Amino acid sequence: MSLDRATMDERVPRDFETLRTTILERRESLPKRIAQIAAHALDNPDDIAFGTAASIAASAGVQPSTLIRFAQQLGFDGFTSLQQVFRERLRERNSSYDERLQALRVKAEGGAGHRAIFDGFVAAASTSLNDISRTLDEAHLEDAISLLAKAETIYVLAKRRSYPVASYIAYALGKLKIRNQLIESAAGLNAEMIGFATPADAVIAISFSPYAPATIEEARSISEQGVPIVAITDSSFSPLAQFAKVWFEVAEADFAGFRSLSATMALAMALTVGVGEKRRDTGRKRKA
Amino acid sequence: MSLDRATMDERVPRDFETLRTTILERRESLPKRIAQIAAHALDNPDDIAFGTAASIAASAGVQPSTLIRFAQQLGFDGFTSLQQVFRERLRERNSSYDERLQALRVKAEGGAGHRAIFDGFVAAASTSLNDISRTLDEAHLEDAISLLAKAETIYVLAKRRSYPVASYIAYALGKLKIRNQLIESAAGLNAEMIGFATPADAVIAISFSPYAPATIEEARSISEQGVPIVAITDSSFSPLAQFAKVWFEVAEADFAGFRSLSATMALAMALTVGVGEKRRDTGRKRKA
DNA sequence: TATCGATTGGAATTATTATTTCATATTCCC
């Protein structure tokens, strides 16, 4: 039987991905208990990495011997060498994300050359995305999208650092054929523009500390007209938060004095596309 | 001696951070060999998690028994329970970058609710950052920064989807007190603006497929005036690439029909801040 | 420098854990 293994499976999966693929390929042809372990292994790779043959077998509902047969079918010479693959995976994955970021930061702080600057911005953006992905409040997202989807016109309000986000929102809304108005006019016509907004409209306002006074002022005045505001800002103390019906707290990491926009951008696009989808759905329902 | 442990160390560190702190606190008061292991443990936590007492002891250059004494000094009842802490740490670590991205993509494709859309954009942004971090050509970066640092005025040229990047570059250049001109005029004065540019100036042009015809046209005409162009675009077939002195290929992942801007943003900021630094350095040299 | 306590090394012991074996059950094919 060791001959069989040697002839049939000359190449033993050495890394987790290969192993995973191999298992999935053979899934159909595996005997019941072996398949049971295979499923368990792919679902709980950490348990395989740390458990003992007995404990794993128990939690998969099979005998330890079956676990060993599973390993052998895959070409390993026992459970131990199968386990190595699962352990290797954990080792490598730790070195991947956090350490890579860490490495980028170190390089960035080490400060040799312009590559370091670039790494710093990449690290800041990654960190920001990571944070927002963890902290975003799903209910807020739903609320904001509902609110914006009902609006006749969506006004987009942001200056200075946040302006690029506003301009991308406006671009995307335009592509989705959603009526919108970017409040940016250098010609000082903002007050007039804002005057046209009604409670049937809505505003997306974006501002981070130090808050551009014009943004705050315009947000105040537009909210006094009864126009609902969705705000993206950086803390609950932000003046924008008090005017807003729904607001998001986005913590952007900074580098070299410039904050990342990546998290804000992701959120902005989610809002925009979310509104687009919601309108399509509502449209369909009305027709039906 | 078990009494000592019970009375002296009632609280055994249960998580890695506490353990780490505890070790660092006691570092001074530890006997030589124990300290040796302590250092090794903090430096190679993965080895502690996966190794056997014997293998760890060997690679730390001590006897297995010392390793156990180390664990006991910390209040554990043996190596095994100390090891648990190191294993727990690996389990709790956020899953790897790729896996997390994968999870985001799956959620995004599963498509339930608006959170999925958000996840999709975060995944796209992360992917893009990841790619550019791997593929950015350092020499190009240096060339581009040198070129831009020498310019009297930096013109920034981008439309539509790329416009937000241009506006952020303009904002950042402004903050760094670097003379710049954003070519965006809706009033159709671009041709005139471009006419002012001379070979002593430089251009940052950004355009992705489908290339905005206006951007291409303006890039052509400005390059014919002998103004050097730094381009950010998406392939070597891009019409921008042929006009440019230096060009960067940036592959942005897209989601729901909108491409991420995160990689382009990071590169743009690196260029901007890089130019700022280079000018400061040159300024200092001139004075000295 | 002699002595006591703490520390260390190394082998012996104990424990845990992987693997093998074999009897039994199941499945598949004729």
Next chain:
DNA sequence: GGGAATATGAAATAATAATTCCAATCGATA
């Protein structure tokens, strides 16, 4: 439905690994 091949369960065995023990060494102190 009978029989061979395959799969499974459970316990025995082999292996590996953790822990303990004791003698040797080191270091401070009187």
